[in-house]
Amino acid sequence: MEILQCKNCSTVIAVANDCIRVTMKERHGIFLKCVNLAEVEREYRDPSFSILATDVKCVACQAFLGYKIQRVEDPAIEFPKEGQFVMFLHQLDAAFQVQANDAAPP
Numbered sequence: 001m002e003i004l005q006c007k008n009c010s011t012v013i014a015v016a017n018d019c020i021r022v023t024m025k026e027r028h029g030i031f032l033k034c035v036n037l038a039e040v041e042r043e044y045r046d047p048s049f050s051i052l053a054t055d056v057k058c059v060a061c062q063a064f065l066g067y068k069i070q071r072v073e074d075p076a077i078e079f080p081k082e083g084q085f086v087m088f089l090h091q092l093d094a095a096f097q098v099q100a101n102d103a104a105p106p
Helices: none
Strands: 002-006 012-015 019-023 028-031 037-046 051-058 064-072 085-088 092-097
Touching: 012 085, 037 064, 051 085
Parallel strands: none
Antiparallel strands: 002 012, 002 092, 019 028, 028 085, 037 051, 051 064, 064 085
8 A cells, every 4th residue: 555645744644545536637635534634723615615624734844735624515515525635636745655464463
C-alpha cells in the first residue's frame, strides 16, 4: 500500500487506499481517513452545494492541505460525505510502499 505524506515536511497524512475518489481533473482526492491534521476554526460554506467544511492543515508545518466535511445538507450529493476529507493532491507526495507481509506482526 502507498503512504502519502505532506509535500512540505514529509509528515505522513494518508494511505492511498483510503482515497475513494479523485475529482476536478485529478486535483482533489476524497479520503475516508487522514492522520496528522489539525482542524482550523475557520469554516467554509458552499451555498451552491449546501456543504459545511473546516480547513485542515499539516500538524508539523501548518501547510493548508484541504477540508474536512462537517455537514452535507443536500441528500442528493453523492460525494463528499460527512467526515470525509477533500485533500489537494498537489500538496501530497507518495512516500513509500508498504507490502502486506511487511506489516507489524499481530
